[in-house]
Amino acid sequence: MMLVIIGMAIVTMVPRVLPAFVVDRWTFPDWVSRWLNAIPYAALGALIFPGITTVIEGKPHIGLLAGGVAIALAFFRAHTIVTVLAAIGTVYILTIL
Incomplete structure (x- = not known):
C-alpha cells in the first residue's frame, strides 16, 4: 500500500x-x-465564467453585468484591485436594487 x-x-x-x-x-x-x-x-x-453565472442563485444577469464591468475596466488597463472592487460593487448594488 x-x-x-x-x-x-x-x-x-x-x-x-x-x-x-x-x-x-x-x-x-x-x-x-x-x-x-x-x-x-x-x-x-x-x-471564472461558471462563478460569474452563479453569483446569485436564479439571477445570472447580475454576475454577467459585473463580469462586463470587470472586462471593460481590464480592457482600459485599470488596476487589478480597482477592477475586482468595481465588480464586487456592481454585484452589491444590483443585489440591493
Missing part, C-alpha cells in the same frame, strides 16, 4: 517539477509559444 502512495506521489510530482528544469532549455517554434502563452487565459476563463 505504501508503495502505491509513493508511486502516485512521484507520478504527480514529475509533471510539476520537470517543466521548471527543462522548458528554459528548449526553444519552441513561434506558434507553440503563442499557444502556450494563451493557456493561462483559457484556464482562467474556464474557472
Whole structure:
C-alpha cells in the first residue's frame, strides 16, 4: 500500500517539477509559444465564467453585468484591485436594487 502512495506521489510530482528544469532549455517554434502563452487565459476563463453565472442563485444577469464591468475596466488597463472592487460593487448594488 505504501508503495502505491509513493508511486502516485512521484507520478504527480514529475509533471510539476520537470517543466521548471527543462522548458528554459528548449526553444519552441513561434506558434507553440503563442499557444502556450494563451493557456493561462483559457484556464482562467474556464474557472471564472461558471462563478460569474452563479453569483446569485436564479439571477445570472447580475454576475454577467459585473463580469462586463470587470472586462471593460481590464480592457482600459485599470488596476487589478480597482477592477475586482468595481465588480464586487456592481454585484452589491444590483443585489440591493
